[in-house]
Amino acid sequence: MEDPGGSCEVTSGSRDESSSPRVTPPLAIKMIKSRGKILGVLALFLVMVWYSISREDSFYFPLQENKTTCPVGEVEKKAAQLIANYTRDRPLFLQLKDYFWVxxxxxxxxxxxxxxSEDILLRLLSVTSYAMPESIQSLKCRRCAVVGNGHRLRNSSMGETINTYDVVIRLNNAPVHGYEQDVGSKTTMRLFYPESAHFNPRRENDPDTLLVLVPFKPMDFQWLEAILNDKKRVRKGFWKQPPLIWDANPEQVRILNPYYMEVTAAKLLNLPMKQPRKVKQKPTTGLLAITLALHFCDLVHIAGFGYPDSADKKQTIHYYEQITLKSMATSEHNVSHEALAIKRMLELGLVRNLTYF
Known part of the structure; x- marks a missing residue:
């Protein structure tokens, strides 16, 4: 007897079609095409997300090149386009023999x-050194990171990347302790002058960090000599009182060759070597550090450089303190001029930026 609902009895052992409804061929094809379109759109979306992330990472936080490849000679070639009479023959640090025998x-x-300043240099260089650590000097490829003090390092999470470089150059009193996630913990060289020496040399640096004095005036030599030999402290002749106690190991102290200040001023900023007293301009320690790296390293990356827009009066300029661009108004630095010099380096591919500039 025929079932009123149109179904038929299924015998045991036969296929149960009630749990798998029969689909006509045209409908199955439509479903397959629909699923294919969905999968295709999904795949395209995933590719676009991956591409966007990879582009963003490469722009803001580029990783170092493969350790097996080193652009030896590239910095010299490109630096020669920017710096007239570029040479690597000048020593980085002043040496006693140059002031003792000759x-x-x-x-x-x-x-x-x-x-x-020859006489005081004789005394100062007799208690300091000029050598670069053999572990750095002997490197076949010197990959260097020059870490500026800019506000853009705050919350950058660049610390791990910065620590991967062979040579990490830091500036003045910029702290490391407490900021490791953003600025790293490794310090190969720290450039400073007396007024910026308000940091604990043993807390903010590694035990083998080179403390490199950038001498701006003869009083800077007198301050360092008094500190290292525990003589009567020099208190006058500074725009800001330098520390009277400075726990530094003399064996780690170096005196930067003023030649690199000359190159920075004359060849990168086109400043006259002799300026009227009232309009004196000098390079910042940051630009000087980049110049130093261009004469020593095979690869130069920078991080934390650049200032806020001049119209932004409230934005702090450093990652570790609350001073604004207003504080630069009375300085002897032309930050706009220096920004153009760094942009030129970036355009030439002479340096590479790890943070936006």
């Missing part, structure tokens, strides 16, 4: 030469 003639007084 009085090295210098055309300029500080900060561009040592004219008039």
């Amino acid at each position: 009085r090295t003639p210098s055309l300029y007084e500080l900060p561009y030469g040592t004219k008039g």
Whole structure:
């Protein structure tokens, strides 16, 4: 008897079609096409997300090149396009032999030469050193990161990347302790001058960090000599009182060759070597550090450089303190001029930026 609902009895052992409804061929094809479109759109979306993330990472936080490839000679080639008479023959640090056996003639007084400071240099260089650690000097490829003090390092999470470089150069009193996630913990060289020496040399640096004095004036030599030899402290002649106690190991102290200040001023900023007292301009320690790296490293990356827009009066300029661009108004630095010099380096591919500039 025929079932009123149109179903038929299923015998045991036969296929149960009630749990798998029969689909006509045209409907099955439509479903397959629909699912294919969905999967295709999903795949395209995933590819676009991956591409966007990879582009963003490469722009803001580029990783180092493969350790097996080193652009040896590239920095020299590109630096020669920017710096007239570029050479790597000049020593990075002043040496005692140049002031003991032979009085090295210098055309300029500080900060561009040592004219008039020979006698105190004899005493100072006898208790310091000039050598670069063999672990750095012997590297076949010196990959360097120059870490500026800019606000853009705050919350950047760049610390791990910065620590991967062979040489990490830091500036002045910029702290490391407490900021490791953003700025790293490794310090190969720290450039400073007396007024910026308000940091604990043993807390903010590694035990083998080189403390590199950037001499701007003869009083800077007198301060360092008094500190290292525990003589009567020099208190006058500074725009800001330098520390009277500075726990530094003399074996780690170096005196930067003023030649690099001359190159920075004359060849990157086109400043005259002799300026009227009232309108003196000098390079910042940051630009000087980049110049130093261009004469020593095979690869130069920078991080934390650049200032806020001049119209933004409230934005802090450093990652570790609350001073604004207003504080630069009375300085002897032309930050706009320096920004153009760094942008030129970026355009030439001479340096690479790890943070936006």
